Structure formats: C-alpha cells, structure tokens
Amino acid sequence: MRGKKMDGFIPREQLLADLFSRWTPIDESELLPLEESIGRITARALYSVNTLPVHRTSGCDGIAVKAELFKNGMPDYKMWREGVEFARADTGDDFDDQYDAVIMIEEVDLAPDGLIAFISEDVIVTPGTNTAPKGSAVASGDFLIGADMPIRPSDLAALAMGGCRMVPVRKKPRVAFIPTGTELIPPQMEPKRGQNIDTNSLLIKETLRALGAEPIIFPIIIDDNELLEKALDDALQIADIVVLNGGTAKGGEDFNASLLERKGQLLHHYVAAAPGRPMAVGIINEKPVVNLPGPTIAAFFGADWCLSSIICRTLHIPVPQKERVTCTLAEDISSSPAMAILCRMEVKKGADGYIAEPRSFRDGTMPACLTSNAMYISPIGESKKKAGEIIQVELLRGREFIR
Amino acid sequence: MRGKKMDGFIPREQLLADLFSRWTPIDESELLPLEESIGRITARALYSVNTLPVHRTSGCDGIAVKAELFKNGMPDYKMWREGVEFARADTGDDFDDQYDAVIMIEEVDLAPDGLIAFISEDVIVTPGTNTAPKGSAVASGDFLIGADMPIRPSDLAALAMGGCRMVPVRKKPRVAFIPTGTELIPPQMEPKRGQNIDTNSLLIKETLRALGAEPIIFPIIIDDNELLEKALDDALQIADIVVLNGGTAKGGEDFNASLLERKGQLLHHYVAAAPGRPMAVGIINEKPVVNLPGPTIAAFFGADWCLSSIICRTLHIPVPQKERVTCTLAEDISSSPAMAILCRMEVKKGADGYIAEPRSFRDGTMPACLTSNAMYISPIGESKKKAGEIIQVELLRGREFIR
Numbered sequence: 048m049r050g051k052k053m054d055g056f057i058p059r060e061q062l063l064a065d066l067f068s069r070w071t072p073i074d075e076s077e078l079l080p081l082e083e084s085i086g087r088i089t090a091r092a093l094y095s096v097n098t099l100p101v102h103r104t105s106g107c108d109g110i111a112v113k114a115e116l117f118k119n120g121m122p123d124y125k126m127w128r129e130g131v132e133f134a135r136a137d138t139g140d141d142f143d144d145q146y147d148a149v150i151m152i153e154e155v156d157l158a159p160d161g162l163i164a165f166i167s168e169d170v171i172v173t174p175g176t177n178t179a180p181k182g183s184a185v186a187s188g189d190f191l192i193g194a195d196m197p198i199r200p201s202d203l204a205a206l207a208m209g210g211c212r213m214v215p216v217r218k219k220p221r222v223a224f225i226p227t228g229t230e231l232i233p234p235q236m237e238p239k240r241g242q243n244i245d246t247n248s249l250l251i252k253e254t255l256r257a258l259g260a261e262p263i264i265f266p267i268i269i270d271d272n273e274l275l276e277k278a279l280d281d282a283l284q285i286a287d288i289v290v291l292n293g294g295t296a297k298g299g300e301d302f303n304a305s306l307l308e309r310k311g312q313l314l315h316h317y318v319a320a321a322p323g324r325p326m327a328v329g330i331i332n333e334k335p336v337v338n339l340p341g342p343t344i345a346a347f348f349g350a351d352w353c354l355s356s357i358i359c360r361t362l363h364i365p366v367p368q369k370e371r372v373t374c375t376l377a378e379d380i381s382s383s384p385a386m387a388i389l390c391r392m393e394v395k396k397g398a399d400g401y402i403a404e405p406r407s408f409r410d411g412t413m414p415a416c417l418t419s420n421a422m423y424i425s426p427i428g429e430s431k432k433k434a435g436e437i438i439q440v441e442l443l444r445g446r447e448f449i450r
Numbered sequence: 451m452r453g454k455k456m457d458g459f460i461p462r463e464q465l466l467a468d469l470f471s472r473w474t475p476i477d478e479s480e481l482l483p484l485e486e487s488i489g490r491i492t493a494r495a496l497y498s499v500n501t502l503p504v505h506r507t508s509g510c511d512g513i514a515v516k517a518e519l520f521k522n523g524m525p526d527y528k529m530w531r532e533g534v535e536f537a538r539a540d541t542g543d544d545f546d547d548q549y550d551a552v553i554m555i556e557e558v559d560l561a562p563d564g565l566i567a568f569i570s571e572d573v574i575v576t577p578g579t580n581t582a583p584k585g586s587a588v589a590s591g592d593f594l595i596g597a598d599m600p601i602r603p604s605d606l607a608a609l610a611m612g613g614c615r616m617v618p619v620r621k622k623p624r625v626a627f628i629p630t631g632t633e634l635i636p637p638q639m640e641p642k643r644g645q646n647i648d649t650n651s652l653l654i655k656e657t658l659r660a661l662g663a664e665p666i667i668f669p670i671i672i673d674d675n676e677l678l679e680k681a682l683d684d685a686l687q688i689a690d691i692v693v694l695n696g697g698t699a700k701g702g703e704d705f706n707a708s709l710l711e712r713k714g715q716l717l718h719h720y721v722a723a724a725p726g727r728p729m730a731v732g733i734i735n736e737k738p739v740v741n742l743p744g745p746t747i748a749a750f751f752g753a754d755w756c757l758s759s760i761i762c763r764t765l766h767i768p769v770p771q772k773e774r775v776t777c778t779l780a781e782d783i784s785s786s787p788a789m790a791i792l793c794r795m796e797v798k799k800g801a802d803g804y805i806a807e808p809r810s811f812r813d814g815t816m817p818a819c820l821t822s823n824a825m826y827i828s829p830i831g832e833s834k835k836k837a838g839e840i841i842q843v844e845l846l847r848g849r850e851f852i853r
Binding site: 081082085095097099100101102104138139140141184185186189190191192196197199200201202203204205206207208209210212228230234235237238239240241242243244245246247249250251252253254256257341342343347364365366367368370412413414415417418443444445446447448 | 594641815848
C-alpha cells in the first residue's frame with residue numbers, strides 16, 4: 048500500500064466507460080394504462096389512432112351560420128330563427144351540416160326572444176370561417192412522442208388526445224441497496240457511543256426513486272462476511288443493479304471489494320473522485336455491483352455521478368444536467384489536482400450577482416453541507432480556487448430558492 | 451359585448467395580486483415520519499437533537515495509537531501487539547480511550563501475525579490526529595434546515611443525522627378539479643362525431659401532484675347548471691382550492707363564470723393571457739375558485755401561471771423558475787401586444803447554439819405542441835418576433851434532452 052492508493056486513480060468517466068463496455072442493460076418494457084404512465088420513459092415512438100375533431104366543430108364560442116347568405120354582404124338577419132338560419136355553437140361543438148361557418152359570440156348580440164339583435168359590421172363569413180376542420184387537432188397516424196422520453200403531464204394530454212390508452216414504457220430497473228456496518232442504527236433510534244445513524248438507506252432510496260428506479264432497501268448488515276455474502280446473493284436474485292454501502296476502503300472491515308472480486312469481476316477499486324474515493328465497481332452475474340463508500344456525502348456524490356449514469360443507461364435516457372449559475376466564490380477552496388472533488392455550496396444573491404459560499408464537510412456541520420442548494424465539482428487538474436474567482440456551480444434546488 | 455372583450459384585460463400578475471390581497475391560505479401543518487417526508491415542505495426550522503459522533507471516532511481506516519509514543523519521533527513498533535500498543539480502527543469506529551490518534555491504513559503494513567511490519571516515515575502523530583471529535587458531524591442544537599424548504603433526498607439524510615424522526619411539514623392543499631362539457635369523454639373511450647376527449651383531468655391531476663398539491667379529480671360534468679352547482683358545492687366541502695374546467699367564454703354553455711358570481715365573489719373574468727383568455731377567478735367560502743378554459747393548451751398555460759402560484763402560496767414556497775436558455779428563433783412569431791401569449795417551442799442544437807422552433811397550436815398538431823421541450827411567453831407590449839432574433843425560452847425538459 049504505502050500511499051500508493053492516494054493518487055493515480057481512474058477518472059469517473061473512464062470508470063463508467065469501462066463498465067458500459069462490459070455490461071449491457073437488459074432491454075425490458077411493459078405496457079401501462081395511460082393514467083399510470085406519468086414519469087415513465089416511452090419504450091418506442093407513439094402515433095395517434097384518433098382523429099380529432101372527428102367531424103368539423105366550432106372553432107370559437109358563437110353562432111353557426113350558412114356562409115352563402117353572407118356572400119353579398121351582411122344579410123338581413125332580423126327575422127332569423129335559431130335552428131333554421133342559425134344555431135348556437137361553442138368552441139368544440141358539433142353543429143348541423145346545413146351550417147358551414149361560425150361567427151364569434153363577441154360579434155353578436157342575441158335578443159332574449161331568441162332572435163339576433165345585432166351582428167358586427169366587420170365580420171367576414173366564408174365557408175369554414177371559425178370552424179376547426181376534421182383532424183385539425185390530431186389525425187390518425189400523427190406522431191405523438193418519440194421513444195426514450197420521460198412522460199410529463201402535458202405528454203399525458205397529448206397521448207390521451209391520440210388515443211394511446213396503453214403506453215409501452217421502460218421497466219424500472221430494480222436496484223438493491225445493502226447498508227453495511229456494525230456501528231449503524233436506523234434513523235428511528237437514538238445513537239449511543241460507537242454507533243452511527245444509517246442516513247444512506249433513506250438518501251439512496253429517494254435518490255433512486257427520483258432517477259426512475261425501483262429501490263429495494265435491505266436491512267442493515269453487520270460486518271460479517273457470511274451475512275454480507277448472503278445479502279449480496281439475495282440482492283442478485285431480485286435486482287438488476289446492486290449497491291453495497293460501506294466497507295469500501297482498505298480497512299479491516301473491507302469485505303466488500305474482495306467479495307466483488309471473488310464472486311464476479313471487480314472492474315475498479317478507487318476512483319479519482321472525492322469524497323468517495325474508495326468506491327468499487329464490478330460485475331456479478333452480468334449485473335453491475337457498486338460499492339458506495341459509507342460517509343453520507345461520499346454516498347451522495349457516488350449516487351450523483353455513478354448510480355445515476357447506470358440507471359439512465361438502463362432507461363435509455365441521458366443523464367440529467369443540473370442548471371448551472373455563474374457565481375463569485377466567497378472563500379478559497381483547495382482541492383487535489385489528482386481528483387474531481389465535490390464541494391457543496393450555498394448560493395446567495397449578492398449586490399453584483401450570485402455568491403457561492405463553500406460548505407466544506409471539514410469545516411461546518413454535515414447537515415449544513417447536505418442541505419445546501421448547490422455543488423461545485425473541481426475537475427481533475429484543478430488545484431485551488433481563490434475567493435473572488437468566478438465559477439459555475441450546479442444548482443440542487445430551483446433558482447427561486449436563491450436568496 | 452361587441453368586441454369589448456378582446457383587449458383591456460387584467461395582466462396575470464395583477465389578477466394574482468388581487469386574489470392574494472383578498473384570500474389568505476389556511477396555514478396547516480402536520481407531523482410525518484421522516485421516511486414519508488420526501489418532497490414535502492418544512493413547516494418550521496429544524497435543529498439537531500443528536501450529537502455525532504457520540505464519542506470521538508476514527509476519522510479514517512487505520513490503526514489507533516497512543517500519540518505520546520510518537521512525541522520523540524518514530525517509536526520502535528516492531529513488537530507492538532494489537533489491543534495493547536495499537537488497535538484496528540476504521541472510519542467512524544469507536545476505539546478504546548487509551549488511544550488518542552489514528553494512523554491511516556495506507557501508511558501502515560500489517561504483518562499476517564498481527565504485528566506491524568511498517569509505518570511510513572512521513573506520518574505525523576499528535577493527540578487527535580485522524581480522529582473525528584465528538585459532535586464533529588453534528589451537535590445537539592445545530593441548525594439542520596430552514597422553514598419552507600422542499601425536502602430532497604440529501605435533506606432526509608441531514609434530518610436523520612440530526613435525530614429528526616417526525617417532521618413538521620405543510621399540509622398538501624387539496625385541489626378539486628371539475629371537468630365540464632357534454633361533449634367530453636374519458637381518454638379510455640373512442641371519440642364519435644361531436645365528442646372530444648377529456649385530456650385535462652389527467653393533465654391537471656399530474657400537474658397538481660408535481661406542484662405538491664393533492665388532486666381530487668371529479669367525474670366529467672355535462673353542461674347542466676344544477677349538476678355543475680352540485681359538483682361545485684361538493685368540491686367546496688372537501689377541497690381548499692376548486693378548479694372548474696370549460697365553459698369559460700361568453701358562450702351558451704357559460705354557466706361557470708355566472709355561477710362564481712352568484713355563489714361568491716367573481717374577481718376577474720378574462721385575463722391578458724392567451725391561450726386561456728376567458729379564465730375566471732373568484733372566491734367562494736374564502737376559497738379560491740378558478741375556471742380554467744377548456745382547450746388543452748389553455749388549461750396547460752393557466753395551470754402553469756395561475757394554479758402554480760396559488761398552490762405555492764399555500765405551501766409558502768416561491769413559484770418554480772424554469773431553466774432558461776438563449777436561442778435563435780427559427781420562424782416569425784406574431785402575438786398581440788395586449789396580451790402575454792404562450793408559444794410552445796422545440797429547442798434544438800444548431801451549429802451556433804440553440805435554435806427555437808415555434809410549435810404553434812394553429813399550424814401543427816396539438817400533440818406536437820404539447821410534447822415540445824420548451825415555451826416562450828411573449829410579454830404584454832410585444833407584438834412580433836422575427837426569425838433570427840435572439841430570445842430566451844423556458845425549458846420544459848432538462849437541457850440533456852436538447853438534441
């Protein structure tokens with residue numbers, strides 16, 4: 048060992064490229080009722096089976112009339128009867144085929160006796176005026192949405208319009224998460240000397256959900272090689288991707304990396320990214336197995352770049368790009384040029400734009416770090432940024448929360 | 451009437467200001483178990499009741515030693531026995547109080563017989579080296595997170611660390627949505643002449659959910675004054691906010707605005723925003739009632755600026771700001787200077803940056819409009835933008851989906 052494991056690690060991008068060259072995600076889709084498809088990823092392009100309007104409708108609220116009566120200018124409408132010379136027709140309404148144009152209600156005064164009191168002199172009425180032709184909203188065969196797109200509320204509306212009642216979507220990858228460590232207790236318990244709270248089961252469960260995966264959170268596994276191996280075997284049975292948490296470094300409890308090596312292929316142990324440098328990634332039974340480091344902020348970072356990439360690849364979608372804002376750095380940050388280093392930041396409004404205050408997990412409390420609204424990743428090769436320098440940070444909350 | 455209702459409407463901001471000066475949302479919170487609080491809004495600032503580590507722990511994977519043995523330089527460690535002169539201690543581990551410093555495992559070679567084969571000459575060992583003091587992660591009383599913050603996965607981890615096992619969060623506002631229109635059929639059915647698909651129940655249901663509200667979707671109500679009034683009464687019984695949909699304009703089926711007027715206070719009918727100009731907003735029984743126009747894209751726009759503002763106000767959070775990107779406009783767009791006009795856009799990558807292609811609901815199909823990845827709102831006073839002009843559009847999908 049002797050310090051060898053302190054630099055020369057593989058960059059994140061290369062680790063992922065190595066994994067992706069050796070592992071092909073299973074391509075599974077399922078059919079879901081439209082109303083259950085929100086947030087899911089389309090498995091193929093979808094086309095309309097509906098034609099709407101089915102028959103031409105009124106394009107506005109108004110009265111349907113016969114355009115030929117207007118061809119020589121404004122007709123004498125004073126004696127027109129509803130249902131004979133005209134009919135009421137509001138937006139989207141069908142009306143009798145004897146009419147072929149609609150006059151907007153704002154251009155008309157209807158008398159209480161059902162007669163027409165007034166039609167604006169400006170109206171232009173020709174066949175089809177203010178009507179929505181058959182198929183003008185959508186026609187059978189029209190493209191609705193492409194493959195590999197997350198379904199948003201307005202996509203649901205488009206699919207409903209197009210008659211897509213069952214939607215082919217990518218299956219959610221099932222991701223097992225196994226927290227390990229004899230010192231861990233669940234968040235519901237009060238910690239005693241020598242104990243630590245398992246923050247990561249909750250962190251990773253909701254991170255996985257937000258990424259579109261189905262989390263399967265295992266109970267805490269104490270540092271016991273047999274129990275850990277049993278949990279890993281169980282996880283490989285039921286999940287598409289397995290995440291171990293803790294026991295990543297070269298410590299006495301470092302079962303996990305050696306377990307990966309023994310049961311499958313250990314691709315990389317240690318990565319040029321911190322916190323979380325001792326991460327291990329391998330493949331067992333053609334499934335990716337990631338050993339995330341235990342510290343909360345290391346698990347956060349590892350989930351952010353590694354788990355998200357694996358899940359997005361499974362779902363055939365690009366990795367989410369966070370919104371970036373330009374900030375003035377409030378304090379020096381030092382980092383190692385050998386590694387990409389995460390620094391959580393609090394972005395605030397200053398007199399001349401945004402200010403980024405580093406929330407180092409060394410100086411402040413860990414919660415202040417975890418609840419901050421942004422992050423900065425110093426790239427490999429960058430050693431230090433001085434207070435006053437301009438940097439681009441990635442937002443972890445919407446811009447509306449910058450105060 | 452006579453065209454009067456075509457301009458001079460109230461701007462969106464003023465309509466909201468009028469509503470908010472007359473209506474105060476009920477301030478209700480509830481206590482939720484931590485693991486159910488994801489995505490909810492904190493009702494007050496939260497502070498740690500935990501101190502972690504409870505007692506100082508190892509700050510790295512390594513061996514715990516007595517610093518005084520190092521005060522005159524490297525001691526002779528060849529005969530040290532585990533459990534006497536040193537002990538194994540990995541990150542976060544407690545260790546016996548006879549030790550007061552930790553040497554990183556990377557600086558040490560442990561012999562198979564339990565002795566120490568080597569300690570790097572470079573190590574500096576003083577009391578506390580590589581240890582994490584009591585309370586260094588979080589101390590009792592430390593600030594965890596402020597009031598009125600949406601809880602993200604990493605906030606859950608911070609709250610778990612701080613021992614916040616029950617979380618006070620804002621109650622979700624219950625929002626009733628009543629689709630109206632004799633012509634409407636549910637998306638599961640096949641449309642016949644004169645029928646139209648109710649796209650908006652799904653659109654609004656999932657929009658409300660994403661905003662943090664609890665949607666209560668009513669069945670489709672045909673254009674019958676009594677049935678509509680009954681539905682409105684029911685909605686006012688069970689919901690904090692009521693949304694009627696359809697029947698907004700001055701048509702023959704325009705029960706809704708007059709119903710608002712009769713049952714409470716109609717604040718505004720018509721707004722300087724299109725599509726969706728005939729929107730009506732009022733207050734009944736101290737609850738906001740919004741009549742959204744029926745066309746899908748009008749309902750989308752109304753939900754985007756009006757419903758979101760009402761819900762965010764109830765939840766004490768700022769209205770979400772979408773990410774903006776600068777684009778070259780691909781085609782002319784015309785708009786009325788009297789109104790804020792929504793144009794859905796498809797943003798694509800061009801040779802020199804992003805290009806925004808307007809997806810007008812007049813020219814293209816409605817699904818092409820609804821599934822696009824961005825939108826542009828021409829502000830009041832702006833009449834036309836020419837192809838080639840630079841505009842800022844709001845993204846409706848992540849940047850990673852711009853292709």
